[in-house]
Amino acid sequence: MGALKTATFTKSDSELVKLIEEYQRKNELNSFISAIRKLCKMALTIEKMHNEK
Known part of the structure; x- marks a missing residue:
């Protein structure tokens, strides 16, 4: 496994953070990072x- 990474959201990301929080609530995910992980995987x-096309 590679080195652990940390991401920080800034004021300019506030709209994105709101969208992720909304996704988290709608999908009944227990944490913000769970929403991030699911969205990234998708x-x-x-x-x-x-890219396979």
Whole structure:
């Protein structure tokens, strides 16, 4: 496993943070990071499918 990474959201990310929090609530995820992980996995899967065409 690679080195652990940390991400910090700034004021300019406030709209993105709101969207992630909304996603978290709608999907009944217990933490913000759970929402981030799920969204990232889905995005990477979509990207992979797109690049395989």
